[in-house]
Amino acid sequence: MLPSERRARLVELLRRRGTVRVHDLAGELDVSAITVRRDITLLADQGLVHRVRGGATATASVDAPGPDRVPHVVEPATAPAQPTVGMVVPSLDYYWPDVIKGVREAAAGADVRVVLRGATYEAADELRQLARLVDAVGVDGLLVAPTTTGDEGEALVRWLRSADVPVVMVERTPAEGYREAVESVVSDHPRGAAMAVRHLAERGHRRIGVSTTVTSPTAPHVRRGWLEACARLGLPVEGTPDVCTVDRRDTAWPAALDDLLDACLASGTTALLVHSDPEAISLVERCQERGIRVPGDLAVVTYDDEVAELSDPPLTAIRPPKAAVGRAALELLAARLRDPDPGRPAHRVVIEPRLIVRSSS
Template sequence: MNPESRTLAASRRASILEALHRDGVVRISDLSERMGVTPVTLRRDIAHLAGEGLLHRVHGGATLRTADTPVPGAAPFDAARPPYLGSAGMLVPSLDYYWPEVVRGAEEEASAQGLRILLRGSSYESADDRPQLERLLDHEDVCGLIAAPSLTAPSSAATIEWLSTIDTPVVLVERLATVGPRQAVVESVVSDHALGAAMAVHHLSSLGHRRIGVVTSEHSPTSPHVHRGWLDACAETGLDPASTVDTAVPRPGVPGWDAALDAVLDGLAATGTTAVLVHADTEAMALVQRAEQRGVQVPAGLSVVAYDDEVAALFTPALTAVRPPRRSIGRAALALLAARLHDPDRPTHRVVITPSLRVRGSTAPPAG
């Protein structure tokens, strides 16, 4: 924030406190009209003042912490609870796979931070996430955004650039992005998917496998990281990635799906590959079923590690799987947003959290 902006912010905040001491309560809608400032800017100012302990934030406005006058619709002040900061608008690309646990983690942390979650779903095929994000910002109570926007849509670069300029804190979740000629980092929380994939390769290598393939999902933003981790671990363990299967498959059920599974199994057999890392669970389970139909037993004839561990443990055999820290990702994203609300001038943070490997019945030493 440049000196002129700091001066303007200090003047606005002084005006807010003056109105509070005069009236005992302020509403963002009234302040916006009176001061000629956008609601988004005022929400950020109020969040800053709340972080300094100078006021108590309530829905649509603020009261003095010492004020006895209740605000209509506001919960009574409870000294044992954190002051209410407002809502965190949250946009995720799916509400039925991977992301629900991320959201649950964010909700758990929200209650401890004086925030609540305002959730919206997009899709992996979204051509432009900006309209959804703008609708979240239209809610008077939203004081920050947690978002997993598409980074492959034609509009993605413009959306990220816009997010970096709005006067509202933004935390990307499971996404990395930079903006501008100096490649300024956008605040984010991510799983170390490359490390998770490397864990799987090291596990299989420790069992004695020397040809370990990889199968990724064509349209998943996680796949490039999984593939990079596989390559890194191959180098670390002295494996030759060119001697095995390295391929991406379409979504399960689409035209060409069965042919893609057969092509993978043909490749595994032709290269003598005895183990494979598959992203994600659905693809791994389908590959195991197809292998069994062709007379290849798991893990006796082929060891399989799934990446995601959403439903891998429910399969038979239960699949060894890499589990991204979904709930921890949600908690960390919310905590990062709250920290930004309390201290708008803190350095940009990029938080990376390590996945875990769950060893089950689909991996074993190679036969013979």
């Protein structure tokens, strides 16, 4: 049904029965409870229904015959059911555990249940997990870090656009075309990269390169921050290493690493911003094998700060606010569940990373 048809059917059911529970309506209309609540809010604003919370019974005006009576929607007399939030993240062993920790901390304070699912940076896998959370688990809302590239990514985008439950994207920003109720919480990765460039420039480095990985959704934001910071500080980018390499687990990584170091030596580059920690640690190890001193010949700042302090030497790092991102995402979704008004404006939250200075710079 179209939304207008669904709302007309909802009013018809209410006028015929007088008192109906939200979850009964959701089952009859084959939509989620949150969708019914949104419809009820809209219809109540129009004066077509009257919402009664708790265990109220229908009033005499509701029982009275006639087309002008105003139906009452009665929710359960017991305490409201604990909202259930589904969360799908692309990894359970790198970057995302701290985000999940933040979500769980906020969920405990908001009395929200979280159902977690891990994916594999594959849009089809993410879509399958999301659909099961909505259809089988019956979650009231979703937290997701979706993959949106390729044909499967486009299919996932279409699904998110039409989702009947509120969605908050985590470390992703909704593209043009999402419905307004899709909200987001992200780290300010461009600003984090700019922090690294400024830190290195303040230590006298004039040619600062950047290395990112082709598979990372964060890479474009890190590179943009590097470019903007170099422009503001008057640092040269032409001839400076600006590479997007394969993942360190790829068989082509050793050759890509040597090519990067050769480019640094040839161009007089004395500092590098590297995303992410495993690639930066591997680079430092290769520097030691080739007799390139860190930080004496090449200063290194890594982006992520998952295992940066375990390097030798410990790596200066940009630390995205992972736990804070998780807390803010859950709080946004909980606020949307408490206030399902379709007219509530969408929120976009951006949180600043931190610079952690160690021996490598």
